[in-house]
Amino acid sequence: MDEVKVVVAHSERATLRVGDVFLKVDADRARVDAEVEAMALAPVPTPEVLWRKPPVLAIAALPGAALGRLGEPSTASPEAWAAAGAAIRKLHEAPLPPWSGRRRRDPGELAAELDGECESLVANGVLSADLVARNREVAEAAIRPWTPVFTHGDLQIDHVFVDGDEVTGIIDWSEAGRGDALFDLATFTLGHEEHLGDVLAGYGTDVDVDVIRAWWSLRSLLGVRWLVEHGFDAFAPGCEVDVLRARM
Structure with a gap:
């Protein structure tokens, strides 16, 4: 029997790998429904769905390797990064899916969430007040229509x-939906x-780089506490806290 490898596990979901099969266990059936539908609609390569029996979704492994890891230097070529940018542009130009993204929030709601998170980070001694204040200032540019x-x-x-300079697939579509294109680009380049x-x-159109940088700060500020509470190290070299420090 192939070895069972735990890819990721926290209170919301877990992913296991057995040979060339990934088993995603998620008690939120709506999230799994959205993931399967998103993969079917996306005009980019996605993993093959092998079978589905809630709460488990089985998908096939993709050829090639991940473009990189957060906190580690990427050995992929500039051409591979450009190919990824072209694939992201193709996704963003596709017809809108019929559901809103889980991360879609109006600017006022997002600003209120960010302010509350910043206050908590400082009050609980997770991050310094200066670091939070500077990144809250940078993040403002992302809070817009x-x-x-x-x-x-x-x-x-x-x-x-x-695989080489070719994108062979994109995984983990559980958060897919209608959203901000620059959030995707910022998430993809976070720490890189x-x-x-x-x-x-590769993306091939003008974008507001200041908004991408703003999303780096915003996403990191909103993510640090969740990551710590779920057993991830946001303070590891090159990860979220270093992204925040880079804005200083």
Whole structure:
């Protein structure tokens, strides 16, 4: 029997790998429904759904390897990063999915959530007041009206697989829906600012880089406490806290 590897596990969901099969266990059936439908609608390569028996979704492994990891240097070529940018653009130009993204919030709601999170980070001694204040200032540029597009919603670098300079697939679509294109681009380049130019060259249209930088700060501020509470190390080199420090 193949070894069972725990890929990720926390209170919301767990993913196991057995050979070339990934088993995603998620008690939120609506989230699994959205993931399966998003993969069917997305005009980019996605994993094959092998079977589904709630709360488990079985998908096939993709060829190639993840483009990189947060906190680690990426060995992928500039051409691979550009190919990923082109795939993201193709997704963003696709017809809108029929559901709103889980991360879609109006600017006022997002600002209130951010203010509450910043207050908590300082009050509980998680981050310094100066670090939080500076990044809250930077994050302001992301809190604006935007035109919704088909977004992945959780486009971390290790969710994009490449073989050489070709994108072989994008995984983990549970947060997909109508969202902000620049949130996807910011999530993808978080901690890998040196590759932003390659990604945007492949994306092929002008974007507001200041808003992408703002999303780096905003996403990191909103994510630090959740990551710590769920057993992840936001303070590891190159990860969320370093992203915040870079804005200083």
